[in-house]
Amino acid sequence: MGLRNFQINLDNSKGIFVSGETVSGRATLDLESEMKVREISLAFVGKSNVHWSERQGSSDNRHTVFYTATEYYFNNVVCVFGKGLGGGDEHFLQPGQHVFPFSFVLPPNLPSSFEGGKGHVRYTIRVSIDRPWRFDDNTHTILAFTVLSALDLNQEPLATNGADATDSKMLCCWCCESGPITGTIKVNRVGYVPGESVYFEASVQNMSNRACRMYATLDMVTTFHATTKSCNSFYRINTTPHQDLQPGDSEVWGGERFILPPLPPSYLAGCNIIDVRYILKLVLVPSGTSMPLHVPVEIIIGTIPLQSAVEQYQQTLASAHPSAPPQVAMPAPSYNESIMGSTNIAGEEDGEQTQGQLDFTPTYTYYDWSKSA
Incomplete structure (x- = not known):
């Protein structure tokens, strides 16, 4: 379909944020040929979700029960090209690179990112290309980022x-x-x-x-x-x-x-x-x-x-460095990936046309106290 590259880049390369901060960056679309597009939109989503199933019932009436719950913290969709900005269903993007800047302010009191076997707290940016007469494989690119909530x-x-x-x-x-x-x-x-x-x-x-x-x-x-x-x-x-x-x-x-x-x-x-x-x-x-x-x-x-x-x-x-001048010192925090490993964050709407960061590992605060060991 003439799409060479489709990705999201954050201005904050670490991808770590706290409530109230601005998440900014750009979505880049690189085409090798002209593309007919109805609309390009960005979705900023923060939500938690739990899901698991259990087998229940007697031996002659075994059945599966599904348990779920979802909690949204924000869900904002912004059109950056095409129909949502006015005009009809058909717009054309010429060959070459197209850059769509974005900026989004995180709301207050967000929970920390979390990925677990039966649930998660996840923050994502998804860019979708809606193409006329392509009902089954609209193209997406997705990027997850970490939100850290302070616990003093x-x-x-x-x-x-x-x-x-x-x-x-x-x-x-x-x-x-x-x-x-x-x-x-x-x-x-x-x-x-x-x-x-x-x-x-x-x-x-x-x-x-x-x-x-x-x-x-x-x-x-x-x-x-x-x-x-x-x-x-x-x-x-x-x-x-x-x-x-x-x-x-x-x-x-x-x-x-x-x-x-x-x-x-x-x-x-x-x-x-x-x-x-x-x-x-x-x-x-x-x-x-x-x-x-x-x-x-x-x-x-x-x-x-x-x-x-x-x-x-x-x-x-x-005591270890008695000749050093007195100073207020404490280990500076760094940010390391969770030991629980990565999670595939592809959703039901994703398929072969989905690009971006599909494996995501949250990042957490870490202090190196080794100098005091």
């Missing part, structure tokens, strides 16, 4: 607090009841930013007659809310194993840490159908057929670090 840990009342949890489990072996296994996990504060280390301490008493495997995990727990039902999804961020605990033994496990990778902030504020939380958990697995014991504490992942953490970082720098 200094404004979170619990962020500086420590947290701990204890639980126990009785083990049974046929007719003989064994003693309990008891586990405790604790952290000295619950508020962190990506790049920080989460230090934890655990203690375990194994009064059972079985060996017990132990490890700690950090999970992202995402709750998706459809119209009539909610469901949880678990993403394992990290796992740290520890030596097995023999029957009758006790163990104090300290000094371990998880370094937080680029992750979306807790809660996903501004989105009413997706909730994100982070759980640090001690897991005790008795040998045999018993179920594991899970001992969880919740931590908060923000985008702006605690002032107390920054001060500790400054003190560490000062």
Whole structure:
């Protein structure tokens, strides 16, 4: 059809924005021959969507139930050429390059971008070419960008607090009841930013007659809310194993840490159908057929670090470089792609004619605290 290239470029090459900022750029259409066009339009869309299915019913009446919900933050369509600017259904673009600048101001209180298996918060720019008598393959190009919502840990009342949890489990072996296994996990504060280390301490008493495997995990727990039902999804961020605990033994496990990778902030504020939380958990697995014991504490992942953490970082720098002039220093934030990987963002309206960035990975705040390590 004579189309050499069709793409969107942002003036902000990083593609990272906050609420209230202006998203500007240009859509470029490169033609090797004349093209008949009804209209060219740009759509700026910000929305969240959840979707999953479940098999339900008895064995003779099994059926699939679909759960969905959608929440729009903006949905603006602007015509940049053709019918929407006046005139008839047929307009002509000559061979060569055609550039269509755009500018759009993001509304306030937007949730952070998020891509999960059962839902997403997504912000896109889509340019569509509507061609006369081409009902089945209108041409599109699409670009997704990241929106970051600030979560200042200094404004979170619990962020500086420590947290701990204890639980126990009785083990049974046929007719003989064994003693309990008891586990405790604790952290000295619950508020962190990506790049920080989460230090934890655990203690375990194994009064059972079985060996017990132990490890700690950090999970992202995402709750998706459809119209009539909610469901949880678990993403394992990290796992740290520890030596097995023999029957009758006790163990104090300290000094371990998880370094937080680029992750979306807790809660996903501004989105009413997706909730994100982070759980640090001690897991005790008795040998045999018993179920594991899970001992969880919740931590908060923000985008702006605690002032107390920054001060500790400054003190560490000062002690490491005593001859350096005094200064107010803190690790500068960078922006790294989510460890959860990319998602194909093509929609139902897309097909072989769709161009642009179809695989998208959100980008999140990350602080390099390595100088204080």
